[in-house]
Amino acid sequence: MKNGETVGIVLIEDDDGHATLVERNLRRAGLTNGFTRFSDGQKALDWFFNDPEYPQGRPLSNVVVLLDLKMPRVDGTEVLRRLKASPSTAALPVIVLTTTDDPREIERCYELGCNVYVTKPVEYDAFIEAVRRLGFFLQVVKLPQPARP
Template identity: 75%
Template structure:
């Protein structure tokens, strides 16, 4: 994973998204918005759980940087709600910022995500130009937002 330093803080992005087309659009448009940070793509909830908590977990929380997690809600095997619940109840990952990025705009689902500790809930527009614009705006947001650093 490559990281880009900007104003003393590096933000890597862990994208948990089962739709290849959405993942490609998200990555491409975050880069176009100026985010050149490292991306890790996980393709479903089970892969995410294994990445963070499995026997051979690959996630290591660097005290100098906090990754942002972009998490889809509707995924096979393990859904985004369960991934969010696990992330927010484990002390190793509880402080990581989680942005739900999903086509679901059901108020009950939105409320449940916030109850479980998501930081931001973004509805993916179904139409691709609107989706691209939403991702660009998210990229600009991620450039200016201040994130917890974990150990500083």
């Protein structure tokens, strides 16, 4: 990203504690960008696709999605599938950030189009360090511009 640009974070995470730790430690890593958080997959899908304020699609430049897999109503795998299937959101970088380390689930997420798969460490300090490293990565990543609907 160019100097002065920030990346917007769309955090789709049902666990309030994890969401707080993610946001706090990304900020500690130097990210000053906006965070939009959804506690279930359906709310996130509604925001991306069914917002009456944006009937032609939400403008989504410099946005990264951090996605948990195990969520109520609509799980993260379905959110990933829908984001990558739509021309208006297919280019959005999606980082799966979840406790699931099943190799079949990891493979499935990459097949569906996730850009990065990160397993949340169970141990608190390791989780904090993983999020901080992710924050450093997000400061230097180059993002594509999504297609217009």
